[in-house]
Amino acid sequence: MTRIFPALIAAALIAAPAAADDGAAIxxxxxxxxxxxxxxxxxKAYNEGLAQTHPYYIKCRKTFExxxxxKKNRVCHTNQQWKVVTEKGNQNARDTAEAMTSKAGNSN
Known part of the structure; x- marks a missing residue:
């Protein structure tokens, strides 16, 4: 019991500031x-005060040309936009894989 209590206090202190930051950035x-x-x-100025998990937080990636x-290209999107881009890419990959397997099965 004496070991659990300090751990609970530490967890509460760590979680409290994070919860306050999320409420202000919404x-x-x-x-x-x-x-x-x-x-x-x-x-950098736009992202100041936003949590990295916030839907409007902007993340950039560099891709090789x-x-x-x-030469590298910088591509920047919000977390919300990256989620859509990822889902679209995954759906395209699934559609391509499905089209290839259905054509392979029809050749018999």
Whole structure:
């Protein structure tokens, strides 16, 4: 019992500030311009005060340009937009796999 009590207090202290930050960031409006068109400074300013799991938090990824060894493209979206992009890509992959297996089964 004496070991559990300090652990519960520590957990409560850690969780309390995180809950307060989430409540303050819920009122944030989505970005007014496409995130990929924003500069890194604008993105940093927009993300300030937002939790990294917030739907409007902007994340950027760099992708290599095909045919180049050094050129990279920066792609930025909100968490909400990344979720849609991921779901669309997964659905495309499932559709392609299904189309390939159905054609392979019809060749008999």
């Amino acid at each position: 009122d944030r409006a989505p970005p007014t311009q496409p995130p990929s068109a924003m500069t890194p400074t604008e993105i 095909i045919g180049s060894l050094v």
